[in-house]
Amino acid sequence: MQPQTFPLELPVTWRCPLPLRLVATAESESFREHPPGTTGLPLPPHPGGFGVVRRHHVHEGVDLYAPHGTAVFAVEAGEVVAVVPFTGPLAGLPWWLDTYAVLVEGPSGVVVYGEVTPTVCAGAAVAAGERIGNVCRVLRHDKGRPTSMLHLELHAPGSRTCPEWLDTESRPSVLRDPTPYLLTCCAAPADLLAQP
Ligand SMILES: [Zn+2]
Numbered sequence: 001m002q003p004q005t006f007p008l009e010l011p012v013t014w015r016c017p018l019p020l021r022l023v024a025t026a027e028s029e030s031f032r033e034h035p036p037g038t039t040g041l042p043l044p045p046h047p048g049g050f051g052v053v054r055r056h057h058v059h060e061g062v063d064l065y066a067p068h069g070t071a072v073f074a075v076e077a078g079e080v081v082a083v084v085p086f087t088g089p090l091a092g093l094p095w096w097l098d099t100y101a102v103l104v105e106g107p108s109g110v111v112v113y114g115e116v117t118p119t120v121c122a123g124a125a126v127a128a129g130e131r132i133g134n135v136c137r138v139l140r141h142d143k144g145r146p147t148s149m150l151h152l153e154l155h156a157p158g159s160r161t162c163p164e165w166l167d168t169e170s171r172p173s174v175l176r177d178p179t180p181y182l183l184t185c186c187a188a189p190a191d192l193l194a195q196p
Contacts, residue, residue, distance in 0.1 A: 006180040012107045013184040014075035015129050017150060018066050022186030031065050031146055039065050041186050043179065048149070050177045058165040061114060061153035062178055065146035070135040072116050072150055075181070078106025080124045080132070082160050086114045086151075087138055097140055101162055102132045103155075109176060112153035112162055154178035 016022060022041040023034060026049070030040050041064065042048035048063030081103050085091035088098030101114040104126060116133035126132055139147040153162065154176040163172040 006183055010108075010180055010184060012076060012181075014108070014181045015073060016185040017073050017075050017113065017152060018064055018135075019071055019073075020064075020066060022064065022182060024183065024186060041179075041182050050179050051171075053167055056167065058167050058171070060162070060165045060172075060175055061112065061151045062182060064150045064152060064182075066135045066148060066150055068135060068137050068148045070148075070150075071131050072102075072113050072133045072135060074104055074106075074126045074128055074130050074132050075111055075185070076104075076106040076108060077128045078104040078111070078126060080120050080122050080126060081105045081110065083118050083120070083122050084162065086162065095140070096138050097136075099136055099138050100133070101151075103160065103162075104132065105157065108154065108181060109157050110155040110159040111178070112155060112159075114151035114153060114162070115149060152178055152182070154181065 020039045023038050024043055025040040026043045026046050028046050044052050050062050052059045084101050086099050086101035087093050087096035090098045099115040100118050101112050102118050104111050113132055115138045117136045118133040120132045135148050135150050137148045155174045159174045165172055
């Protein structure tokens with residue numbers, strides 16, 4: 001199997017959404033070995049990678065594991081266009097804990113910061129690097145893997161909701177792969193980036 005590569009040229013670059021250095025990894029168990037101050041940027045087949053097929057759906061975003069309470073920063077400037085229940089009873093998904101998603105529209109589209117406790121309201125303008133929330137615990141049960149993470153999605157401009165990507169259907173048209181943007185803020189190894 002050919003390793004996946006990502007485009008070098010992007011219209012905009014992102015700041016890191018966490019106060020942690022991102023380390024690209026395709027290895028599901030790599031969270032056990034990341035040094036303090038770092039976390040994995042999961043690439044398929046890592047279960048936190050974008051587009052990975054799970055039991056009943058396809059993963060719509062990228063999971064950046066981080067301790068409960070970790071600050072979440074805007075990757076680029078924009079406007080908070082929605083703050084919505086994302087998981088838990090409030091979102092009709094009671095097998096998870098209650099978390100929210102903050103949707104920020106900016107130059108690259110709508111960035112969805114999911115599985116957070118928001119610190120901003122809809123209508124607010126945010127600067128790149130400004131805090132928009134905190135990571136909070138999403139998994140009810142500790143199965144030896146991280147129970148809190150930033151679940152980050154990228155949508156086309158104009159998106160205001162978070163559609164589910166069912167494994168029996170094609171990708172919702174609004175969904176984009178945020179991985180190339182996240183690679184720009186983590187000093188990606190050269191072999192992950194496609195040469196022009
Ligand atoms: Zn996720």
